[in-house]
Amino acid sequence: MACVIEVAANGEALDSADLATVLLIYGRITSGNCTRVRCRVRLFAGAPVMFSGEADTDSNGTWSCHFPLTVAPLACGTPLWVEAQCISGDNCSVAQTVYMQCKLRPGGGGGNPPGGGNNGGGNGNDDDDGWQWPWPPEIFCPTIGRLFTQTLLISVIALLGGVALLNNAVILGALAAIGACFAVFFGIWTWFCQPHICYVIGAILWVAKRGTIAALVLLVISPNVAMFMAIWGMGTIAGVLTGWLRRRRCPIPSLRTPINQLPVW
């Protein structure tokens, strides 16, 4: 059985010249089963290995390896050849060029990373900068952003289903779920991760677009005048949000963008 690994690179602990002094290689097992990953870093394909390490995956399939760059700090955007291979579990590997981002932790500034040394670290648990979560923000923030988006979409579709069935209990339950989604996931996402406003509105727009299509489908299945109102409302929300994003030159997520490719941080 094969698994699938996603991989990315982030530079942290920027020095006075804005060069990264810590390299974080991180990723996620998006399908299949893998409990331990080996990661290797080269400057380019075929070059000698610069860094090598192993890391356990957590319950979400995320993993990370940290390497010091104190001897030769790297500029943000530097392309690196990264290889990641599952060494415990299903059979999968990835080898590709990734550009080292320098996404700052929420609240500004890069804190000292957990772990260290050439063997890298595990999941990481950093209490610096008020970061409350066990996973580093590069992993946590996209995950929580997508979790908010998915939960909101499910709640909206439940609401539309309630309207189609003219079932007040379902409608009220869905409204409560939407409220909880904003209160919990949205609150955590925006407070801790401080995502770009374009991405926040973009995620809600993505839900509104899919909600509109779902409402159209439900209208065919269970036609009633209340569904007209649902389509009207969802479409208007999508239209207003699209105009808002366009006015601010934000990227506008497509209806067909899969959830795992939706930029949320």
Add this chain to the structure above:
Amino acid sequence: MLLFGGIVGFLAAFFLFVGPAAVSLAAAVGTSTVWPFQVFSPVFAIGFAGGLIVQLLVVLLLYALAAIVTPAVQGRVTTNLFEEWCRGALIGINACANFLYAAALYPAIGFLLGAQPGLALALVLAPFYATALGVINFLCVFPGLTRNFAFEATLGWSSWFMPMGWPLHLLGFIVFLIGLIASWFGRPFAALGDWWPGNIARHGWLFNFGRAAFTLGNFTTVSASLRRATPAIVGTGTNVGVGFGTALGIVSHEVGHSMVVAAFGTLFTIVGYIHERIVSLISPAGGGHAYFEFLCEGIRRVSGDSSTPADSNPWIPMWAPPVTLAGTSGANALPLVDATIDGVAVDAGVVVPLTVGTAVDLDASGCSDPDDFPMGNISPGNIPSVRVRWRVTTRPTGSAAAIANATSLTTTFTADVAGAYQITFAVTDGAEGEVHTVDLTAV
């Protein structure tokens, strides 16, 4: 004056022609299946038709008066109080029609959809629909609202539910369906949803000739050649697309037509279209000098921007696109354009001389994105902050010259035949960008 005209138009319509027509319509719909009232249904239907004809004549009169007092000039048209009054009255009439016809029709629709439960629900919701549609339509008398992107989005989506727009929506849907069915048999067809105004744009068969675009309701049709001729930035992420971008170029004019359908209704649109055809036949300036077109063209121009080029078709600032003025702050900064063709800047506005058989450098390495967003923020991985596309949009007869690498920041172009060329350069930061067209002459 718009508001005054709107109030007068609404009240006149309510008591004189739309009101009686709506009552006739409701009676015709309500009694068509109830014995022994079927005998009255044709009478009520005639009453409704009569009211509609009177409405058409009133719309025609107001349109003619507004058009007469609003002569066409290049650029922004200066309106007068009488034109505004007429325009307001037209909006008021349409708002009244949407209000009353929705009140009459939605119960019938509810009944058709779901028998008893559906009818009960429709009777409860119909007043809401009628009031909401009427209010949204009437609010078009306020320029501050019609130039607000959120109101325009609301109006565009509400148009689907306005009875006065249904004939055009139906016609547009039929045209769309023809193209879609034809595509199953190999004809070219492509569609694009513009979520902001709630429009559906398509291009391909049966209208893929010449340079034309037209709108029926919320359905816009763009000829295939038009798509190629007006490149705009489309796409996000790593792909720079060159296609028909809404709210940019000629397709945004068609969005203006959709807004006009929502605000003024089918009857006004029919009158306006006839006027446009007449003007296009007798005026060397073309159909763009019809009053009807002034209202649609405004959405391409940034309202209140007195520096808008005066060579544009006449426009009345009723609508505005949801695009910020250059230089104002937004959540995303535009990429900086620093690209040259053989050392000549792409925005220099000069013709670049070429020598047949000699390669010239196309250099966009100076382009950058000041905020490195969104490319620099895409997860996972980081990628260059701008994307570019070079495209040869015009060649002389017999030429097969092409860009060596169309998506590279630095590439070359070699003219193979003497004559006039045109290269289009597009740069995007993943969300927004610019398009520049450069003329070249090869000897």
